[in-house]
Amino acid sequence: MKYLIPLILIFTSLTEACSVEQHPADLTSSKQKKSTGTAQLGRICCGSFAASVKLPGQLKPYEQVSIFPKVSGFVKQLLVDRGDFVHKGQVLAKLEAPEIESQLQTAMSKYDQIQQTAAASRERYTRLKEAAKEPGAVAPLELDMAQARMKADEAAVQSEKANLFSSGSINKYLTITAPFDGIIVQRNVSEGALVGGNKASDPPMFILEASGKLRLEVMIPEDYVDKIDSKHPVSFSFNALTGKTFTAQISRMAKALGSERSEAIEIDVPNAQQLLKAGMYAEVDIPLSSPTQSLIVPSSAIVRSTERMYVVTEKNGKAHLVDVREGLRKGDSSEIFGQLSGGIPVMLHPTDDIKENEPIH
Known part of the structure; x- marks a missing residue:
């Protein structure tokens, strides 16, 4: 008998615990949970919906190039260092390669030699042609051979000229x-370093970046790709530049999704004052607009539970739960998609306690 009362108490506790009704967790904010005494109703609006989304972006050089030597040689002189601003065509370094310089000298010598030979052939042919005006002074065969020799020497001059030009061009590669x-x-x-060994593992001599204009790259998630409003400017700011906000138009779009199911867009950012640097991160406010007419409700009208997302509409004084998918959001308004239409009454502050066909007071 002394064990009977504790057993009864334990059984009663277990019975009460099992009889508690389990509800899915309500993720709706506490502001949405109003008193159920009087239902607050509104109507679903239909119209165009414009909003924006804030995404991270990164500055990248507008142009960047790794500079490699075109020929093999030793570094004779370095004229710039890291951090130096350079202009187009400015000499960065000079190389020396004795074999290339020797090839150029040889080509110059051959060109001079063949020019002299061609000049002698031309002079001989001119004299024979003048002498041939006297009948019987010069045999026709001898004149033809002199002419052929002259043309051959002139062709050799053109060949050596091309060879000299090629050697001169290679010699120019010694100047970076x-x-x-x-x-x-x-x-x-x-x-003194040897460069141009044609090894894939060799680093570039220099890396040059254009700094007067930068590219701000932003990755747009797939859900927002078709909603980007390229007609309106984009605003962005940098943590390193507190209090400064920049605006610019979207310059180009990738028109394809990358490996992370997002599309890259680029914004050209002028940087004449050199305030910005490649690699800086930005917070970018991208304007969005829905391409079609949207259904718009207050954000508080959407019930977000662990099982579903829905709104509570009213018909003949009774509640009807309609599943929806949320689109863009701006302020206290949200774009929704579902089996709904504009003008339908909707409960403004529903909770997940409301059941289908439950009377709305």
Whole structure:
């Protein structure tokens, strides 16, 4: 008998615990949970919906190039270093390669020699042609051979001229110049180093970045790709520049999704004052607009539970739960998609306690 009362108490506790009704967790904010004494109703609006989304972006150089030597040689002189601003065509370094310089000298000598030979052939043919005016002074065969010799020497002159031009062009490769205005952000060689070994693992001599204009790259998630409003300017700011907000138009779009199911867009950012640097991160406010007419409700009208997302509409004084999918959001309004239409009454502050066909007071 002394064990009977504790057993009865334990059984009663278990019975009460099992009889508690389990509800899915209500993710709706506490502001939405109003008193159920009097239902607050509104109507679903239909119209165009414009909003924006804030996404991270990163500044990248507008142009960037790794500078490699075109020929093999030793670094004779370095004229720039990391951080130096250079102009297009400015000499960055000079190389020396004795074999290339020797080839140029040989080509020059051959060209001079063949020019003299061609000049002698031309002079001989001219004299024979003048003498041939006297009948019987010069045999026709001898004149033809002199003419053929002259043409052959002239052809050899053109060949050696092309060879000299080629050797001269290769010799110019010993001088490394900047392809555009920018900043040397990396220098990987020192004087006396052998470069141009044609090894894939060899680093570039310099890395040059254009700094007068930068590219702000933003990755747009797939859900927002078709909603980007490219007609309106984009605003963005940088943590490193507190209090400064920049605006610019979207310059270009990738028109394809990347590996992370997002589309890259680029915004050209002028940087004449050199305030910005490649690699800086920005918070970008991208304008969005719905391409079609949207159904719009207050955000408080949407019930978000662990099982579903829905709104509670009213028909003949009774509640009807309609599943929806939320689109864009701006302020206290949200764009929704579902089996609904504009003008339908909707409960403004529903909770997940409301059941289907439950009377609405």
